[in-house]
Amino acid sequence: MNTVYLDSAAGDDLRRERLYAGQLFVFSPRESSLALTEHARTMIEKAFGDIDPRKAQYEMPVERYVEICAPLKPAFIHNDRTKELVRGVIEDFGCDLEDIYQDVPRLRMVTSDGYLTSGVGYAHHPHRDTWYAAPMAQLNWWLPIYDIETENSMAFHPKYWDTPVKNGSAEFNYYEWNSVGRASAAKQIKADTRKQPKPEEPMELDPQVRCVVPAGGIVLFSAAQMHSTVPNTAGIARYSIDFRTVSRSDLENGRSAPNIDSEPRGTSLRDFVRCSDRTQLPDEVIAEYDDEAAAAEGTLVYQPAGT
Ligand SMILES: [Fe+2]
DSSP: OOOEEESOOOOHHHHHHHHHTTOEEEEOOOHHHHHHHHHHHHHHHHHHTTSOGGGGGGTSOHHHHHHHHHHHHHHHHTOHHHHHHHHHHHHHTTOOTTTEEEOOOEEEEEOSTTSOOSGGGOOOOSBOGGGGTOOTTOEEEEEESSOOOGGGSEEEOGGGGSSOOOBSGGGOBHHHIIIIIGGGGGGOSSOOOSOOOOBOSOOOOOSOEEOOOOTTOEEEEETTSOEEEOOOOSSSOEEEEEEEEEEHHHHHHTOSOOOSSOOOBSOSGGGOEETTTOOBOOHHHHHTTOOHHHHTTSOSSOOOTTO
């Protein structure tokens, strides 16, 4: 049974417990979240100049679209104002800034009608983030930057909250992904050839749940949720922000969503910094979730070229 909580007033401890049990939390836009999405919107609109970013695909070849979006992503991620605004959202939602660690926010674009579905505009197949070495205690925060419709939203597949799926996560090494997969995103224009953990058996994607929130609204969910990018048929591109949080006390006490089918190697925990002072998690906490042999085959933390 999945429940969608709307504008819940629950405190963060109870909210995390509910999220680890598979519930979804949806929030209306508020000042802190609008400040973040409006900041992103300004950066996007500046990059596209006179062209409406939602309709840019009708104005330019896909290679040009990628040329504009590829640098926009790291520019947004590494922008100081972006980091501040993400922290502002976390604080506004009543999280303990000493206990909650955040990663960098991602900016995503999903164009319409198959214009670009790979690389920087990757349309995510059904997956759990935990297949990609996210900790089971990870929570995902997702915000559309412009209003969306069901045709360009994101889908959850609730059947799989407690139904395991045969999948390729056992072959996924997070550190190898850091050294090879992430760096080549901008080169994947016609097709995405990067090795990613995928379902390895037919899936029942319906019934599915899509949360259509206004720009600056938030969908908050466990990284163990099965979710996918809806193939965009809205005629306009969707731009969204997502970032992730973990609670250190939950990591230390083994509180998380249940793991029913995730077997990746390595952990993304080194990507998180404490909201209060931007320090990393202590080594002994990371060690509990790590895999030394996997570390020898790649890069612990992704370093984008030129930053
Ligand atoms: Fe995801």
